[in-house]
Amino acid sequence: MNEKVNHNTEYWQELDRRHHLHPFVDTAELNLEGAKIINKASGVYVWDTDGQKFLDGMAGLWCVNMGYSQPSLIAAATEQMTNLPYYNTFFKTATTPQAELAAKIAEVAPEGLEHTFFSSSGSEANDTVVRLVRHFWQVQGYDNKTIIVSRENAYHGSTIAGLSLGGMATMHGQGGDILPDIVHIPQPYWYGEGGDLSPEEFGLARAQELEKTILEHGADRIAAFIGEPIQGAGGVIVPPASYWPEIQRICRKYDILLVADEVICGFGRTGAWFGSDAFNIQPDLMTIAKGLSSGYMPISGVIVGTRVVDVMTHQFGKFFHGYTYSGHPVAAAVALANIELMQQTNIIETLQEDTVPYFQAMVQRIGKHSTVAAAEGLGMLAGFALVEDRAEECREYCLEEGLIMRAVGSLRLVLSPPLVISRAEIDELEEKVMKALDRLASE
Ligand SMILES: Cc1ncc(COP(=O)(O)O)c(C=O)c1O
Missing domain, CATH: 3.90.1150.10 (Aspartate Aminotransferase, domain 1)
Structure with a gap:
């Protein structure tokens, strides 16, 4: 171990160059520069x-x-590693940190969002969203309500479901078709695309793109709308104040589930607990990751609202979905310590x-x-x-x-x-x- 500490930067760069493939990088360029x-x-x-x-x-x-x-996060990891480094949440088992974390998330989340389905990354959580919302409509007999509406220049992750939900043209261009039944509408980027409209007019116009899309396909085809309260990876695009209330109104009018991807906006980033609080959005589901554990451990989740939980409880039967690390106890203990630290400070x-x-x-x-x-x-x-x-x-x-x-x-x-x-x-x-x-x- 100590030997490694003495290696110089060139040594690590060479090891990295020889054996590691980086995300979102031009490998040839990186190999020239060194990481x-x-x-x-x-x-x-x-x-x-x-x-x-x-x-x-x-x-x-x-x-x-x-x-x-942060000492309390490090201590939580050490203690949980010692007591129970792993156990799964499949087959009707739970662990104490995961149970406590789910309750803590319900305490800080907006009203009506009281249950969390755990995973390890934002992308995985958005895969859960796709499966959950489509199955939600399917079990109620709406077999055609499968389309999820997202936005151009949105980022929802890098798995097939994540990149399909996302609206990054560069990602869609690599590796073949995106998932079927995902539709992208233009983003609320006033500075770049607002033209002569005032921010308020533009926000309304861009939200009404959702209504246009719903009318084009028929409300009986649209399962959900997903959006980041503020687009992060898209360049920190703050929507005009008129945008989210109109999106909310349209989702309610046509009975479309509203999904807030809070992977970046959640846990204080917008100055409120969630971006949904900052914009007064009442989502049916929220994707969380990143700030949930301050990045100390990979943990994410979908916070699921009462309406969907009711259907899951009474109509889903067994939901054939989950990950080995759903609710990982060490990650959960660290996330719990992180939220407690946020509250204590x-x-x-x-x-x-x-x-x-x-x-x-x-x-x-x-x-x-x-x-x-x-x-x-x-x-x-x-x-x-x-x-x-x-x-x-x-x-x-x-x-x-x-x-x-x-x-x-x-x-x-x-x-x-x-x-x-x-x-x-x-x-x-x-x-x-x-x-x-x-x-x-x-x-
Ligand atoms: C809004 C949003 N959703 C999803 C993701 C994907 O998260 P992950 O990289 O943990 O899979 C990101 C990552 O930056 C994100 O910003």
């Missing part, structure tokens, strides 16, 4: 094997909400009263830089549209300044720092972004 090897983290910072320190403006992959190295109040206004004021200042055409954000999320297609270049400059920021396409840059970030650390983040943007302007 950045991260091997330490604390608070809102990570370090690479060269000892370089980075402020993690992305909270890992939008997930390390409570920051790195009053993180939601701190966000609302202090961190979010401070962070969003910074977002607005960055928006005034000559290289930035538009800045939008909500809670601890921000997206910047650059004046020129140079987002990747800017991301590199940020790295050189010691800041991890993410480029989405060539035009947008996004931020999603740990929710526990302090004012001083936000100041540091701003200074680094501004330096990178100044460099972009001068080169």
Whole structure:
């Protein structure tokens, strides 16, 4: 073990190059550059094997909400590993942390959402959504109610169901057809696609695309609508205020299940417990992952509302669906400790009263830089549209300044720092972004 610590960066890069295939990467390009090897983290910072320190403006992959190295999460994992490292939840068994976690999620989730079906990743949870909503209608005799409506430029994961629900053209283009009976409507991206409409008019118009689609196929064909309250991987697209109430109205009018994909927005990211709280959405189902355990353990789930649970209880019989790691006890213990930590530290109040206004004021200042055409954000999320297609270049400059920021396409840059970030650390983040943007302007 100790021997490994002494290996240098080149050693790790070579091992990685020879034996590891990375997600969402051009392998040829990566092989030339070599991966950045991260091997330490604390608070809102990570370090690479060269000892370089980075402020993690992305909270890992939008997930390390409570920051790195939280003692109570580490203790929960250690204790659960010791007592019961694994047991399944198939065949009428349960474990204590998984039972406690499900109850804790019901406590913080919006009203009417009291049951969770567990899995390990956001993608898997969305696979569960597809099977659950279609079966929900099927057992009630609506065999044709199978179409799920999603949006262009949505991200719902990388499994076949996840990428099919998602609206990423680049993903659809690789590996053949997407799942049948999934329809994509245009996204509520006002800055990019709003034209002459005001944000409010545009939000309504884009929500009404759902109604158009329902009328085109017939309501008896549409099972559900799925959407991220704020599109994350799509570039932090904050919908106009008129959008979600109209979506909600249309779903109710035509009896379509409403699914909120809260994988990024859940657990404080929007400054409320859930994005659905922030936008006053009352979903029938919610997909959760990432911030559920602050990324410390892979755990996800679908929070299922009363209406669907009633049908599952009385009409499903056996639901032939589940994963070996559904409700994994160690992951569940860590997620439970994470939510308890959120409650004990009053993180939601701190966000609302202090961190979010401070962070969003910074977002607005960055928006005034000559290289930035538009800045939008909500809670601890921000997206910047650059004046020129140079987002990747800017991301590199940020790295050189010691800041991890993410480029989405060539035009947008996004931020999603740990929710526990302090004012001083936000100041540091701003200074680094501004330096990178100044460099972009001068080169
Ligand atoms: C909204 C949303 N849904 C689903 C997923 C997929 O989650 P995972 O990568 O854990 O499969 C993501 C991942 O970023 C996401 O942002």
